[in-house]
Every structure is written in C-alpha cells, then in structure tokens.
Amino acid sequence: MKSCGVSLATAAAAFGDEGKKMAAGKESCESKEGSSCLTAEEREALGGLDSRVFGFVRLHEDGARTKTLLGKAVRCYESLILKAEGKVESDFFCQLGHFNLLLEDYPKALSAYQRYYSLQTDYWKNAAFLYGLGLVYFYYNAFHWAIKAFQEVLYVDPSFCRAKEIHLRLGLMFKVNTDYESSLKHFQLALIDCNPCTLSSVEIQFHIAHLYETQRKYHSAKEAYEQLLQTENLPAQVKAIVLQQLGWMHHNVDLLGDKATKESYAIQYLQKSLEADPNSGQSWYFLGRCYSSIGKVQDAFISYRQSIDKSEASADTWCSIGVLYQQQNQPMDALQAYICAVQLDHGHAAAWMDLGTLYESCSQPQDAIKCYLNATRSKSCNNSSTLAGRIKFLQNSSENWNRTVPLTPVQQQVHSWYLTPQKLQHLEQLRANRDNLNAAQKLILEQLESQFVLMQQVRHIAEISTGLHKGQSSHLAGPNDEQPPFSAGPAQYLQAASTAIQKQTGLQTLPSNSVTQGAALNHLSSHIPTSGGQQGITFTKEGKPSGNRSLVPEISRHVGDKPNGSASLKGLSNHVQQLMAEPVCSPNHGDSTSPNVQISDNPQVSALLVGKPSDSGDSGACDKVSNFHSTICTKTNNSFASSPSSVISTATPSPKSTEQTVTHSVPSLNSPHSRLHTLNGEGLENSQSSIKTDLPIISQKSGSHVIPSMSVSIYSSSSEVLKACRNLGKNGLSNSHILLDKCPPPRPPTSPYPPLPKDKLNPPTPSIYLENKRDAFFPPLHQFCTNPKNPVTVIRGLAGALKLDLGLFSTKTLVEANNEHTVEVRTQLLQPADENWDPTGTKKIWRCESNRSHTTIAKYAQYQASSFQESLREENEKRTQPKEYSDTESISSDSSGRRRKGPFKTIKFGTNIDLSDDKKWKLQLHELTKLPAFVRVVSAGNLLSHLGHTVLGMNTVQLYMKVPGSRTPGHQENNNFCSVNINIGPGDCEWFVVPEDYWGVLNDFCEKNNLNFLMSSWWPNLEDLYEANVPVYRFIQRPGDLVWINAGTVHWVQAVGWCNNIAWNVGPLTACQYKLAVERYEWNKLQSVKSVVPMVHLSWNMARNIKVSDPRLFEMIKYCLLKILKQCQTLREALTTAGKEIIWHGRTNDEPAHYCSICEVEVFDLLFVTNESNSQKTYIVHCQDCARKTSGTLDNFVVLEQYRMEDLIQVYDQFTLAPSLSSSS
C-alpha cells in the first residue's frame, strides 16, 4: 500500500476526528450500557478502515485478525444502535456500512449506507461513503447507480486515492452498457494512473484491446493484442487469453486475410495459447471450431473432447458438436449434443435453431416448431423475423400432417425427455402387448420408445460431461484413434434413416407427406428402441464425412455460426476470472505494484464480462439494475419505517414489495427526486444543480433563504478572500467548512411538475415574419429570441428582408470557390419521415446509425446532384407508368401495417464543413455581416467573441450539404450556447425541438436505451416523448428562414429536400445563458466529457472586457471568479509548501485556453507540463490530478504559471456592476 500512503495517511487523520466523534457518541451510549465493547487500540485500528481499503486488506491467513476485528466492530455497533434505538450519529451508519463492505456482507452494507444517506444531508461530501456505495451497487450489477455514485466521487474529490479503481470499474460498466467511447476513456484514465488497483496494467490493456474487438475495430484490436504480446514478463494467463482472442479473431473476421491463411494463423495462435494455458476449455473449443471449418473432423472432435474435459460443460461446445455430427449425417448423435446444449442453457438460440432444423429434416415439423419458438424466445436470438416466417410456413404445411398424426407426448420430448414412472409402466405394458395394438397404440409405443432412448442418451451424455465416465471416454478419444470420440451411439442403426433423410435433404428438407418421409420417421422412431441399450459404446464407421450432402440446411448453417459471438465473450469471462484471480493466488506476482493486494471481489468484476453484448443491448443491464434496485431498496426502505435495529438484519430482497418500488425507494439514494421535500422551499431548484444551489441569485430570489455554505460575501475584497484561503491552505483540509464550500454534484433536472396535459404536447412554434430590413433590426426581436420562455424562434423571410445573397452558399458557388475543401460525411439510413427504426426494420429505436468518413466539396456536390437527378428520373418513370405505379403503391400500403420496415436505403450527409478561413470564404462571410448584431457570428454582445480564440463551428461558420433524409441527431449545443441556422435551400428542413427543462427526461431515455446523451447519436421516438408528457415543437424551415435555438434547447433536424444550411453559435449576454453554460460545464466534468467552451477562461475575459449591468449575471460571474481565485491560491500554497517550484510562463495574445491532455478538463493559470515536453517546447498540459496520478511527487513535471496573482486580484476587484442604463442592446 506504499504508493497510496499519502492519501491513507490523510484518511487516517480524517478518521481521527471521526474516531473522536464516534467515541463521543459512544460515551453517551456507554453511559446507558455501562460497558465498552471496543478498546482504544481497536478503535484506532478501525480508524484506518473504510471503503477505500476494499480489495486491499487481507481477511484470510495473516489478515484473520482484521476480519475478527471488523466482525467485533460490527457486533458492537449493532448493539449500540439497538440500545440507542437508532438515535446515534449518522457517521455510525456510514462506518457500519464500511465494515460490512470490507466483510463482503453486501446486503448489510447497503442497508447501513442507506441509513447514513437518509440522515446525512450533505452525504455527497463524503467520498468514502459514495465509493463504498458504488462498490455495493457494482456488486449487485446495479450499474446505473454504481456509475452515478462513482462519477460523484470523482466530482467531489478528483484526487481520490482510489480514482484508478473507479476508472477501471467505470470502464467495465460502460463496456457492458455498449457505451464504448466512455469505456475507452475510463480504461485509459485507469491506465495512466500509477496507483494500485485490482487489475494490473496489462490486464487493463487487454480490456482496451478487447473493447476494439467488440466494436469491430479489428485492425486496432489486432495491433493492441500484438503489442501486448511484446510486453516483457507477460503473465502466462494474460498471454494465453491474448493468443486465444487473436486466434478466434483470425477464424472469424474476414478482414484479416483469405480463408486458408486466416485459419492457419488461427490454429497457430490457439495452439500457442494452449501452450501458455493447456487447461483452457475455451481455447480447445475455438480450436475445434477452426478444425471443423477446414474439414478436419477428427481433430475437431478431439478438441471438443478436450474442451469438455477442461472446462465446465458449455452449451456452445455441445451445440458445435451437434453441428459436426449433423454434418456427418449422424442425426441421433447430433440430437444428443443439441439436447445437452439446451439443457445447459435453455436460452441458447443457436442450439434450438439447429435442433429445429434437425427435426425438420427428420420430418417432425411440430417438434421443429417448438424448437424455433424456443429460439425466438431467447434473448440471443437475432433473426426472429426469419424464424417467425419459418414457423408460419411449417404450421401451414403441416396442417395435413396434423390430421393424420395426432399431437402426442413425443413432441414434448425436447422439454421433457424424462419419462415419468407412470409412462415407463405404460411403455412396459405396450411392449408386452406389441402384437395386439391398434394403430394409435402403436404410435404411442413408438413415441415412448424413442423417448426412452433419448432419456438414456441424455443421461449418458450428462455423465460424460460431468466427468463420471472420464476414464472410459478418454480411451474413446485417444489421439491416435481413428474414430471420432463422440461417435458413440445409435448412429449405425440410423444408417437407413440417414440415407433416407439424405435423400430428403437433397430435396430441400421440407416436409411433404411423401413415402420417403414416412420412412424416415419410421427409422427415427421405431428402429431406435431395438438397439437402445447399446448406445454409447459402439463405434460407427459411418461417422466419416459423407461428402457433398449436409444435413444442415441453409438456415442453420448461418445459425451454426451464431455461438461465435457469444462464445468469445463467454470465453473471455472465464479467462478474465482467471486473470483476476491470478494476483490473489499467485505468490510470485512480483511485478505487481501491489504485492499485498488481495482482491476480494473478483466474481463481481468477472461477472461483468459474462454479460453478452446482446444481454446488455436492450433489456439486460438496465432491467437488472432497476429490478435489483427496486427490490433491494424497497427492502431497506421498509427497514427505515420499522425498528432501527432492522438496519442490522440482513436485507433479503422481497419480490412482493415491488409495487412500492421505483417511486419511493429508488429516489432514496442517488436520485434527483430525493431531496425535493427535505430541503427548504427551494428544494426543487437546489436539487437540480450545483450552480443553482450555490449562486447568490437564489438567495436574492427568496429573500429569507440564506445559503448556509455561503459565509463569505462576494462583495468582500479579494485580499480578505485570499487571507482566508491562506489560513485554509495551512492545514491542508480546506473542504471541511466555511469558505466557498464544495458544490454538490450536478444532476439532470427531473421532469417539470405538474406534467403538461396531452393536448399541450404539440405547441405552436414561436415564429416571426419579416417584411423589411427595419423589422430585422427592431430591438424586441432580440428580446423575443433570448426570452427563456421561447425555446426556439423561427424568423421567416429573413434572407429576403435583408436581401442576403444566399446563392453564395449554393452548391454551385461552393464548388467554384473551393472544390477540394474537406467535407465530413455521415452515412445514414434513409428512414421514414419522423421515425427511427433498427436496421432490420423490426422495431423503433433511439440509437441512430451515423458513421463518419470524409470527402471533398466537389465529390459531395456530385453525389448531391446525382441523387437529385435519380429522383427526378424515378418521378418521370412513375408518371409514364401511372397504372403500374398505383398498383404497387396500393399493395405496399395494404400490407404496410403488418409488413416490417426496411431494408433501408443508405444516404450520405455532408456535415460540419468549416468556413472559418476568411481568405477562402471572404464573400460568404462578408455577406453574413448584413445580419442584425444579435445573430452575427462576431459581435460585442456575443460571449463567444470574447474567447480570444477560435472554437471551430461555434464562433465560426459551418456549412451542411444535404439530400432528403439527412439527419442531425438529437443534441443540445456545446455548453448550452444558442445557435443560429439559415436554410440556403432549395429544399426544406424539418425541425423537432424540446425545451431545455426536459433535457433530464431525454437523458433518462438515452440511459434506458444504453446511449450516452452527450456523446451518442440518438433520434427520439416521438411516441416515447408523448407518453412521458414531453412537449415537442415541430416545424418546417424554408429557404431563407433563420432558426434561433435558445440556450439549452434540445433539437434534432432532418432534410425534407435537397438543401444546404449554414450555422454557428452565439452567446447572448444574459444570466440565463451564462447559468446554463456553467451548469453544462459542471455536468460535462462529472460525465468526463470535454467542455468545448472554456468557461473559466471566458469568465475572466468577460470580467476584463464587458460591462455587466444585469445584477443576476454580474453576481454569477463574480462568484465564479471568486471560486477560481480561491482555487488558484490554494493550489499555489500547496505547491509552495511541498517545495515545488512554480515557473513564470505568461501567455501570448490569442493563446487558446488549455485542457488537460489526459482527462480534458480545462486547466487555468497553473499548467502541469511534462519535463520533456517543456524542454521541447511542445507543452503537453496536464491538470494537477492527472499529473499526480502519473507522478505522485510531480518529479516529472514543471508547473508553469500564466497569470500573476496580483493581476487576477485586480481584475476581480475592478469587476463591478455597471449602471443599468448602459445595458447592452
């Protein structure tokens, strides 16, 4: 724990205080009780134990004493709480939570933490609490809540000593949630941190490589895996799994070469992987798949056999064995194998599919239907529509069949191969009476016989797979044995059957009541019993590849490949489990930074990886989270209501209390609802965001309300502030009280209350019609647009009124001006008007396909033009053949209700074309200076003009080139700035707009759909919004119309016709704009997303350059300056105290604001620059926290200072409220 010494020492110091508090609390209890349960030494030892040592304390062997101590502490605390009837200090519960967490008693830990949460208003200041809570949620796979808790830890304490562990776990959870960008970011943040965590850095690197693979970035994945293999002293387990992934990728991915080369590489990698870890059942399985695909049947069987021997029975392996048998024309062996697969994993869609096709090929359509139905019910089924068609077909074509063959128990055999004693008795009777049976009885006999055989086979296989018959089976599978090791069984007497079936397969397997088919059925059902007793022992010579004919029809070949996807992940999970376990059990884990590390939560971490992508796709993770959360929390919630001692009892989730859940229990932790009623009258606002809570504005609004944390007036002079800061700096713990207290972590707003009635959900769009230039410059227009009540304003006919030459932005002119200019291209699906469907057209989704590439203006122009001409041609064709056209139209509209959408045409959208270069785009940019000041790209009243540098697309113009259907997915502008958009034409655009205060609702929808609100591409489902009472403004933007998007407004746009648009951002000088920009700045920080507008830098420039007469705006800016001043001062003090030299660097004019090259947070004034980059003058900037993570003592860094403290102080003091007469126009 050496490398964490500093923070633990601090922690110990902190707990010194709490220890005292606890002791004080105890004394009052002791006086009642008369006896003390913990000695002073024990209390001291416990003082250093909280959630931060989770995973880093030994509880076994030499750590047994710690475990005993923790157990004693828990008992003592519990009895004290009981005695005091729950009336103890809230810290008691927090400590109890920590102790239970360390003992891995998660239900009790959650219960105690929850109690603390309910008692402690400013719980969010307690990073150890939030961290412990996050770990508990993580354990329960409640990722939604775990992510929130962990993000809040980093927000309130960016230098938290377990930041690395948090980033690792966030990386894992985002990976499961398919938010790959966030996942990568957090893995990388974990990787740069040299502190210890529960995975080694090569293991984190492995996750990054696997992340690429999951995203199908195969070349990046291959590169990353290969790079890992170059690592010196790579642990054997990591090596084995890296080789395994490389092998499997080569087998699976077409990009990696021609088939023969790929397979040979795949086999080599897998063999090397098995050298590193001969016991990997998964590698054996993959090897089997490779051999199978190149027709090496013997080797494939041997590998599968090894896989079964080495690992737990796996449904994938059995499914593949089944496929192999089926290919060898051994249907009964295939049947056994598939049944093993579905017994092991009832949701194994591929096995059900294969079993279905097997039944189909054996003319048992009813059984096939059942199998297909099981397949469609499975979550891992991704072609349910094909299957549905197949089922329907079978149902229709087997109607005749049904009339002759009544439904009987044989059709149940897949579900219940087990014969009840009664049925066995029945079978005996029928057998004895064989010669005197009527037709129906004969049929029943046949069915019971086949079921009997099946039962025995399944039992036999189950025995093999559980290792009971290992001795026997290994002799079957001898390496020199010519026989397929699994060819046990009834295959030989199925000879006749399989030839019959083979004929049929040649005829495409569909059941028709032909004679052949009847024969096949007979063979399958009646011939088996006679030799049923011998299965499992006899070999068959018929097991050889039968050559050209396969039993597996098209559909199942495709499906036969399905286990691949899940297999690779599942395999991974096994291995990572080993990986994770490795540091624990291996004493020579020498290179680890944490020799004492004991990982106490391996199963949870590895549990993450078990989740198949499909699980987490739609329902998986989210459902789990809410289900879990509701039950657990309901339980603990109940315990609040009952006796205080119930917090001690083990909370077992009780399913019957779910009704009460979400509304009551979920908000009880971590939710923005939670404090609505517990704060004062301002509760609602306070709970929504930090800035609202702490800004003086709020105290003005409700005169009586004083924010307790604001003990220093912003009107105090800077020298007083700095004096206070200096005193704080001395003892190092500045966050405990008085000045400028920490802000609570920001939270998205809850849905506005009361909900709007349904008839108000389609409000008319605020629109203004301009007739002439005077209208455009009429001051109230500006006021109207920036009024927070108008989320959007359409200024109709602006171009005409101002006589703007829009032709300057027409495609023709653009090509003439700069034909080689870069265009970013988004490849999208052409969707029906206002809907967004998944690529197969089966269901409406939020995720919006939008893949990025690049081209030039000339090439896009060509595409745009040809797309237009193509549609003209189509129009003409329709006109010349009106009859035919109307026919097809009526057919498609007839069936549109039932028919699924798609497949969709692909279109290209030319976006974010940079027009910032005023030499290249002189005419165009000049034309835009004709606009009224408040919408101009550059103006004194535009905050973005005070940045002092360019932010592309924000304070410069961007151009968009569109064909019909081009979509700008849902978003708010960067840092909630306003935006201006002019349609050049000739076609129209359609806009969808949601007011700012509903962004929390949209954020929730994104989370539910596993999308990142800030980073992903999403297209809201209008029905979802209607259900959730979210109002949506919807309007058409014609050529020459200007759309003003107000601060924070959520919007999404699609082109109706062919058109170009131009757009940029503006920042009106209003309190609302500034407030929303700062709020988003903080939310971005919490979400680890870069704020494109550097608000700190901007605030200082505003103080220097702008006279502010709006008192609300003034106070907000002044408050922010004060906070920054305090931060700069405390950081300076700390560095000086630590003996770290601060080097004066200054700054040039127009120097852009700086961002941390690691975490992308804005870095102001004090830049941490690596020594190398300083000497090379490349100045790679870090924030303090990232610098300390890579170099605890900052030895590798120089600290450069950009502002003189006196300068900042002067700016702060001189920034005063301007008289209101000079207010901006």
Ligand SMILES: [Zn+2]
């Ligand atoms: Zn950083």
